Amino acid sequence: MLGKQIIYFLISSILFIGALHAKIVTTDNDVAHQKMDLFDFIYKTEITDGLIAEVAEENILKLSHHLHEEHHRCGGFIVHDTLEEAKEFLKNSRSGELNKYFIDYSISNEDEVNTYLPMVAEKNINETITKLSSYHNRYYKAQTGIQSSEWIADHWSDIIANREDASVEIYRHERWPQPTIILTINGESDETIVIGGHADSIAGYFGGEHNKAPGADDNASGIATITEVIRVLVDGNFKPKKTLKFMAYSAEEVGLLGSKEIARLYNQNQEKVIGVLQLDMTLYHGSRNQDIILISDYTNQEQNAFLGNLIDKYLQLSWMYDRCGYACSDHASWTGNGFPASFPFEAKKNDMNRKIHTSNDTLEVARGVADHPVKFAKLALSYLIELDR
Ligand code: BES
Ligand code: ZN
Numbered sequence: 226m227l228g229k230q231i232i233y234f235l236i237s238s239i240l241f242i243g244a245l246h247a248k249i250v251t252t253d254n255d256v257a258h259q260k261m262d263l264f265d266f267i268y269k270t271e272i273t274d275g276l277i278a279e280v281a282e283e284n285i286l287k288l289s290h291h292l293h294e295e296h297h298r299c300g301g302f303i304v305h306d307t308l309e310e311a312k313e314f315l316k317n318s319r320s321g322e323l324n325k326y327f328i329d330y331s332i333s334n335e336d337e338v339n340t341y342l343p344m345v346a347e348k349n350i351n352e353t354i355t356k357l358s359s360y361h362n363r364y365y366k367a368q369t370g371i372q373s374s375e376w377i378a379d380h381w382s383d384i385i386a387n388r389e390d391a392s393v394e395i396y397r398h399e400r401w402p403q404p405t406i407i408l409t410i411n412g413e414s415d416e417t418i419v420i421g422g423h424a425d426s427i428a429g430y431f432g433g434e435h436n437k438a439p440g441a442d443d444n445a446s447g448i449a450t451i452t453e454v455i456r457v458l459v460d461g462n463f464k465p466k467k468t469l470k471f472m473a474y475s476a477e478e479v480g481l482l483g484s485k486e487i488a489r490l491y492n493q494n495q496e497k498v499i500g501v502l503q504l505d506m507t508l509y510h511g512s513r514n515q516d517i518i519l520i521s522d523y524t525n526q527e528q529n530a531f532l533g534n535l536i537d538k539y540l541q542l543s544w545m546y547d548r549c550g551y552a553c554s555d556h557a558s559w560t561g562n563g564f565p566a567s568f569p570f571e572a573k574k575n576d577m578n579r580k581i582h583t584s585n586d587t588l589e590v591a592r593g594v595a596d597h598p599v600k601f602a603k604l605a606l607s608y609l610i611e612l613d614r
Contacts, residue, residue, distance in 0.1 A: 246281060246282050247265055247266075247279040247280060247281050247282065248279070248280050248281075248282060248285055248304050248305075249277065249278075249279060249304070249305045249306075249307065249308050249310075249311045250277070250278055250279075250280050250285075250288075250302045250303060250304050250305065250311070251275060251276070251277050251302065251303050251305065251311050251314055251315050251318075251552075252275065252276060252278070252302035252303070252551070253275055253276075253550070253551055254275065254276060260288060260291055263280060263284045263287055263288050263291070264278040264279065264280055265278070265279045265280060265281055265284075266278060266279040267279075268308070270312070270315060275315050275318065275319065276315075277308070277311045277312065277315060285304070286431070288302060289302075289431075290430070302551075303480060303481065303485075303552055303557075303561075304480055310489075313561070313562075314561035314562075315561075317560060317561050317562060317563045318523055318552070318557065318560055318561050323525070323526060323527065324525065324527050324528075324565055325563070328499050328500065328527070328528075328565065328612075329612075329614060330527065330528070330530070330531040330534075330612075331611075332534060332535065332538055332611055333611070333614075334610050334611050334614070335538075337610050338539055338606070338607045338610050338611065339539075340461065341457055341458070341461050341463070341606050341610060342539060342603050342606060342607065344457045344460065344461060345453055345457055345599050345602045345603055345606070346453065346599075347594070347595050347596055347598075347599050349449075349452070349453050349456060350446075350449045350450060350452075350453050350595040350598045350599065350602065351449075351588070351593075351594070351595040352449075353380075353445070353448065353449035353452050353453070354441050354445045354446055354449045354508070354588055354595055354598075355588060356376070357373060357376075357377075357424075357440075357441075357445035357448060357449065358439035358440060358441040358445050358586075358587055358588060359439075360372065360373045360439075361437055361438075362426050362427070362428065362434075362436060362437060362438035362439075362440070363403075363424060363425050363426040363438065363440060364403075364425060364426065364427060364432060364433070364434055364436075364438060364478075365401050365402070365403040365425045365475050365476035365478070365479055365482070365483075366401055366402060366403070366434055367403075367434040367435075370402070370403040370425060370475075371402050371403050371404070373424065374395075374403050374404055374405075374406055374424050374425075374473060374475060375395070375404075377406045377424055377448060377452075377473045378393055378395050378404075378406045380452065381393045381406065381408045381452065381455060381471070384452070384455055384456050384459055385408065385410075385455070385459060388410070388459060390410060390411045390464070391408065391409060391410045391411070391459075392408070392409055393406065393407070393408045393409075394406070394407045394408075394409070396487070398475060398476070398482070398483060398486060400482075401475070401476055401482065403424075403425060403475035403476060403483075404475060405424075405472060405473065405474050405475045405483045405484075405487060406424065406472070406473040407470060407471070407472050407473075407487075408455060408470070408471040408472075409468060409469070409470050409471075410458070410463075410465055410468070410469040410470075411465075411468055412465040412466050412467040412468040412469065412613070413466050413467075414466060414467055414468070415468060415496075415497055416467045416468065416497045416499050417467060417468045417469070417470055417496060417497060417498045417499065418467055418468070418469055418470070418498075418499060418500045418501075418502075418609060418612055418613065419470045419471075419472060419498055419500070419501045419502070419559070419564075420451055420454065420469075420470070420471050420472070420501075420502045420504065420605055420608075420609070421451070421470075421471070421472035421473070421474055421484065421501070421502070421503060421504070421555055422444050422447030422448050422450070422451055422472075422473065422474070422503065422504040422505050422555070423444050423447070423448075423473070423474045423475070423476075423477030423478065423483070423484070423505060423554070423555055424444070424448055424473040424474060424475060425440075425474075425475055425476055425477055425478050425479075425483075426438040426439065426440025426443065426444070426445070426478065426586075427440070427478035427479070427582055428440075428582050428583055428584055428586075429582070432478065432479065436584070437584040438582070438584065438586070439584065439586055439587050440581075440586050441508060441586050441587045441588045441589075441590065442506050442507075442508040442509050442571070442578045442580070442581060442586050442590055442591075443505070443506050443578070443581040443582065443586055444477075444504075444505045444506060446504075446506060446507045446508035446571075446595070446598050447503075447504035447505045447506065447507055448473050448504075449595065449598060450504050450507050450598045450601045450602045450605065451471050451473070451504055451605070453598075453602045454471070454602050454605045454606055454609070455471055457602070457606060458606075458609070463610075465609075465613050466613050466614065467499070467612070467613045469609060469613070472484075472487070474487070474555050477505075477554065477555055478582075481552065481554070481555055481557060481558050483555075484555035484558035484559070485558040485561075487558070488558040488559045488561070488562040488564065489558075489562055491562065491564070492562040492563060492564075498559070498564045499565070499612070500528055500564075500565055500566075500567075500608075500612050501556065501559040501564050501565065501566035501567070502566070502567055502568075502569070502605055502608055503554055503555050503556035503559075503566060503567070503568040504569070504601055504605065505554040505555065505568070505570070506570060506571045506577070506578065506581070507569075507571050507597060507598040507600075507601040508571060508578070508588075508590060508591050508595065508597055508598055509571050509572060509577065509578035509590050509591060509597065510571065510572065510591070510596075510597040511571060511572030511573070511576035511577055511578060512572040512573045512576040514543060515543050515544065515545055515572070515573060516536075516540075516542035516543050516544060516597075516600055517536055517540075517542060517543075517544040517569050517570075517600060517601070517604065518544065518545060518546070518547045518569070518570045518571070518572060518573055518574075519532055519533060519544060519545070519546050519547075519567065519568070519569055519570070520546075520547065520548065520549050520553075520556070520567075520568040520569075520570050521546040521547065521548055522548045522549055522550065522551075523549065523552050523553075523556060523557040523560045523561075523566075523568075524556055524560060524566055524567045524568055525560070525565035525566055525567060527565070528565045528566070528567045529546070529567050531608075531611075531612075532567055532569060532604065532608065535604060535607045535608060535611065536604060538607075539603065539604075539607045540600060540603055540604060540607075542600055545573070547570070547573050547574050548574065549568075549570075549574065550574070554568060556568040569601060569604060571597060578590050
């Protein structure tokens with residue numbers, strides 16, 4: 226009898242120690258089918274096009290390498306801290322396509338939107354991209370990664386210097402040194418709208434502190450677009466009814482780490498985030514006949530339709546939907562935590578800037594002119610002003 230218990234104890238100890246060295250990941254089915262051998266264990270879920278698996282720590286790099294070679298992406302899977310978190314993430318990623326509660330997507334602030342849109346200036350966006358891409362890299366563990374994010378905090382603080390209703394927070398993460406920067410303009414209500422993008426950059430297969438990674442398009446362009454939106458709102462003395470938050474996330478390039486932590490915190494604290502807009506890569510106008518591509522997976526259908534209507538009404542530009550095919554940027558962190566998020570992107574997936582994640586991702590990919598981001602700044606402004614009612 227006792228012998229049986231000892232054996233049982235030994236087996237469960239071995240399984241437990243094994244589990245300590247395994248990582249819980251979520252990914253898409255197409256990936257899983259080709260690389261079954263890298264998964265130690267696959268969990269049964271009701272979701273048919275995504276899955277949760279255990280991957281040994283030493284196989285994580287192999288999986289990443291495979292995705293790079295065969296699927297031309299770096300991530301393609303998300304590492305989670307716990308099984309519970311993974312389940313919640315996968316569930317929300319699929320059901321998050323529709324809203325849980327009513328959000329007013331009507332368009333009725335025409336006069337106000339039309340006074341703000343002409344204020345957007347290419348020159349400012351150009352300057353911010355130039356500044357951010359002058360750092361050797363903005364890697365989440367590098368000194369220049371920390372400094373560049375601190376520069377964003379300083380620059381944003383300068384912009385809001387005369388506003389008593391606004392503040393800039395340097396949000397420190399426990400597990401890595403690059404902070405996330407959060408600018409808040411307080412409204413009358415605690416309903417919140419978030420516009421974000423990642424501040425970090427990366428180059429080379431496995432990144433690294435020493436690689437040169439200007440990341441002009443990916444994603445100095447998104448941060449520069451957001452910065453110009455803030456500048457225009459402040460110069461026009463916009464007083465929001467809802468609370469507006471602008472975020473420069475850290476550590477996106479290594480698995481959406483910064484945004485995942487923040488979206489999870491907002492979920493835990495039951496923050497009333499009624500809309501999230503992600504700006505990641507706005508510089509390269511790669512699709513001849515299209516201006517703005519709305520990413521349709523890991524995003525909210527209703528909010529996406531609203532963005533399409535805003536483009537038609539205020540920008541008179543061409544737009545279409547395309548898929549990323551996986552949780553390719555920080556919008557997925559918000560979707561995974563049950564918030565409505567959208568991701569307007571620079572080009573069709575097939576026409577995107579191929580120089581990202583190399584030392585050649587500079588302003589030269591757009592011949593030194595930041596006119597494509599101007600469209601995204603205008604879209605973000607019309608989104609904010611119309612949703613803020
Ligand atoms: N800017 C890219 C995301 C992107 C790439 C969007 C291609 C649309 C098309 C982002 O910074 C990135 O590189 N994401 C990783 C995944 C992430 C989970 C590490 C990627 O796409 O490999
Ligand atoms: Zn990237």
